Amino acid sequence: MTSAHANRVFLGVALLLFSAGWAANHFASVLVMIREQLGVSSVLVNAAFGIYALGLLPSLLIGGMLADRFGARSVVLFGGVLSAVGNISLLLFHQGTPLLTGRFIVGLGVGLVVSAGTAWAGRLRGASGVTLAGIILTCGFMVGPIVASGLGVTSISIDALFGLSIALSLVAVVAGALLGDAPRLSTPPTTLQATPSPGPRRSMAKALAVALPMAIWVFSSITTTLIVLAARTAEHFDNAIILPALGAALAFSAGLIAQFLGRRFNWGRTSGIVGALCSLTGFSLAAYAGESVPVWLFIIAAFFFGTAYGLCLREGLLGIETYTPAHRRGTAIGIYYVFTYLGFGLPVLLDALLPHLGATIPLIGLAVLAACSAAIRGVQIKRSYIV
Numbered sequence: 001m002t003s004a005h006a007n008r009v010f011l012g013v014a015l016l017l018f019s020a021g022w023a024a025n026h027f028a029s030v031l032v033m034i035r036e037q038l039g040v041s042s043v044l045v046n047a048a049f050g051i052y053a054l055g056l057l058p059s060l061l062i063g064g065m066l067a068d069r070f071g072a073r074s075v076v077l078f079g080g081v082l083s084a085v086g087n088i089s090l091l092l093f094h095q096g097t098p099l100l101t102g103r104f105i106v107g108l109g110v111g112l113v114v115s116a117g118t119a120w121a122g123r124l125r126g127a128s129g130v131t132l133a134g135i136i137l138t139c140g141f142m143v144g145p146i147v148a149s150g151l152g153v154t155s156i157s158i159d160a161l162f163g164l165s166i167a168l169s170l171v172a173v174v175a176g177a178l179l180g181d182a183p184r185l186s187t188p189p190t191t192l193q194a195t196p197s198p199g200p201r202r203s204m205a206k207a208l209a210v211a212l213p214m215a216i217w218v219f220s221s222i223t224t225t226l227i228v229l230a231a232r233t234a235e236h237f238d239n240a241i242i243l244p245a246l247g248a249a250l251a252f253s254a255g256l257i258a259q260f261l262g263r264r265f266n267w268g269r270t271s272g273i274v275g276a277l278c279s280l281t282g283f284s285l286a287a288y289a290g291e292s293v294p295v296w297l298f299i300i301a302a303f304f305f306g307t308a309y310g311l312c313l314r315e316g317l318l319g320i321e322t323y324t325p326a327h328r329r330g331t332a333i334g335i336y337y338v339f340t341y342l343g344f345g346l347p348v349l350l351d352a353l354l355p356h357l358g359a360t361i362p363l364i365g366l367a368v369l370a371a372c373s374a375a376i377r378g379v380q381i382k383r384s385y386i387v
Contacts, residue, residue, distance in 0.1 A: 005182055010124050012172075012179035013117055014136045016080050019172035020113035021140020023083040023106055023165050024052065027090075028226045028244045029148035033158050040095055043351075048103045053344035055107025056114075060341065063112035064119060064334025068327060072120035073181045077173055079112025084169040091162035109169075115337055118317070119330035124182060127321045128263075130333075134313045135259050142252030145226070149245030202325045204332055210319035210386050211336045213373040214272050214312040217279040220343030220366070221305040221312075225251045227347040229286060229301060232293040232359070247302050254306030259314050269377070269386050275311030276374035278304045280367045287363035308370075316340070319386070 031045040059079070066075045086105030093099060114137065121129035148161050230243040237243055262271055282305040289297050316336055324332040353362045380386050 005180075006124055008179050009182040010121065010129070012176040013076070013120050013124065014132075015172040016076050016113055016176050017117045017121070017133055017136045018140040018143075019080065019165075019168045020083060020110045020117065021137045021142075022144035023087060023140075023169055024056075024110045024144070025141040025226075025248070026144030026148040026161065026165055027052070027103065027106075028248065029145040029152060030158060030161050032149075032244060033152050033161075034094055034099075037158065038094055040099070044095075044099065047348065048099050050345050050348040051100050052103045052107040052110075053341050055104040056111040056341050056344070057107075057338050059108045059111030060115045060337045061331070061334040063115040064330035064332070064337075066112075067116040067119045067330035071181075072116040072123065072330065073176070075116035076113050076120060077176055079109045079116065080169050080173040080176065082106075082109030082112065084166045084173070085109070087162050087166045087169065091159050091166065094158065111337075111341075115334040116330060118333050118337075122321060122329060122333075127318060130317045130321045131259065131263055131314055134317050135256060135263075138252055138256050138259065138310070138313070141222070142248050142256070145248040146245045149242055153242065202323050204324060204328055206385075207320050207323035207332050208335060210323055210380065211316040211332075212339050213376045214275065214316040214319070215336050215339035216342065217276055217308050217312045217370060217373060218316065218340035218343060219309070220346045221279050221282060221308045222251055222255075223343050223346050224282065224286060225302045225305045228350055229293050229298050232289065232291055233295060233298040235292060236295050243298075247298070250299060250302035251306030251309060254303050255310030255313070258307050258310030262311065262314050269315065269381055271311050272315035272377045273374045273381075275308050275315060276370050276377065278311065279308035280370035280374070282308060283363045283367035283370060287360045287367065291359040313340070323386075 027048070031048065034040050035045050063075050063079065083106055086102050086107075086109055089098060089102030089105060093102060118130060118133040118137075121133040123129070125132065144165070147164075151161060151164075225247040226244050230247050233243055258275075261267070282301045285297055285301040285304065286293070289301075293301075317333075320329070320332045320336050350362055
C-alpha cells in the first residue's frame with residue numbers, strides 16, 4: 001500500500017470519528033429544545049443524556065477487544081451504522097422510554113467507533129494517529145452542539161437536527177467502506193514521543209496506571225460545562241438554548257488549542273499535571289458560584305474545563321500508546337475511554353446530590369480529587385515511573 005492510500009484510509013477513519021463525536025454531543029443542544037418545546041421534564045432529558053453512557057461504556061471496552069481480535073475496520077463501520085439507528089429512533093420518538101432507548105443505542109454505536117477507531121488510527125499512524133483521533137473527536141463534540149444550537153435559533157425542527165446527524169453518520173460509513181484499509185506505515189510520524197528512550201517497559205497495568213488519573217477529568221470537565229453550569233447560568237441569559245453551544249465553543253476550542261500546541265511542541269508529561277490543575281480550578285470556580293452562575297464566571301470556567309479536557313485526553317492517550325503491548329492496545333484504549341466517559345454521569349449525580357449536599361460541597365469534593373490526580377502524576381514523574 002502507498003502512503004497516499006494510507007492517507008485516504010485515515011481520512012475515512014477521521015470522518016467516522018468526527019461523525020461519532022457529532023452524534024454523541026449534538027444532543028446537548030437538542031435536549032434544551034426537547035425540554036422547552038415539547039415540555040419534557042428536566043429529569044427525563046438529563047436521564048437521556050446520562051443513559052447514553054450506559055450504552056457507551058460496555059461498547060467502548062467490547063469495541064477495543066474486538067479490534068484487537070478481528071481488526072478495527074468492521075467494528076467501526078458497524079458502530080457508525082448503530083449510531084445512525086439510534087438517532088433514527090430519536091427522530092421518531094421524543095418522549096418517555098423510546099427517548100431513553102434511542103439515546104442508549106447511540107451510546108452503543110459511538111462506543112464502538114471511539115475505541116476501535118482510535119486503535120485503527122494508531123495502527124495507521126502510531127502515536128500521531130492516536131492523538132489526532134482525539135483531536136478529530138473533539139471537533140465532532142464541538143461542532144455538533146454548536147450547529148444544533150445555531151439551527152435551533154432559526155426555528156428549525158428537532159426532527160431536522162436528528163436527520164442531519166443520521167445523514168452524517170451514514171455518509172461516514174459509506175466513505176469508510178469505500179476507502180478500505182491499509183497496514184501501519186513503515187515510518188510513522190514522530191512529532192510525538194511515541195516511544196520514550198530506549199524501550200519502555202510495556203504492560204497493561206503500567207499503561208492504565210499512567211492514563212487513568214488523567215481519564216476521569218476528560219468528560220467530567222466537559223459535562224460540567226455543557227450541562228451543569230449551562231443550567232445554572234440560564235437565569236442570567238435571555239436565550240438558554242445558546243448556552244450549551246457557547247459552552248461547547250469555549251471549552252472545546254480551549255481543548256483543541258491545548259491538544260494542538262501539545263502535539264506541535266511535543267509537550268512533556270508535566271502537561272498532565274497542568275490539565276488536572278485546570279480541572280481543579282474549574283470546579284473551584286463552579287463551587288464558588290453555587291446554584292446561580294454569572295455569565296462571566298461561566299466563560300472563565302469553560303476555558304479552564306476545556307483546557308483540562310484537552311490536556312488530560314492527550315496525556316491519557318499518549319500513556320496508552322506508549323506503555324501498552326501492541327496486541328492489547330485496542331483493549332487498553334477501550335478501558336481508558338470507559339473511565340473518561342464516566343464523566344457523562346456526573347450531571348445526574350450532581351442533580352441527585354443537590355437536595356442533600358447543596359450545589360457547592362460536591363464540587364469542592366471534585367476539586368480535591370483533581371488535586372489528588374495532579375499529585376499522583378507528579379509522583380510518577382519524580383520517581384521516573386514515566387518519562
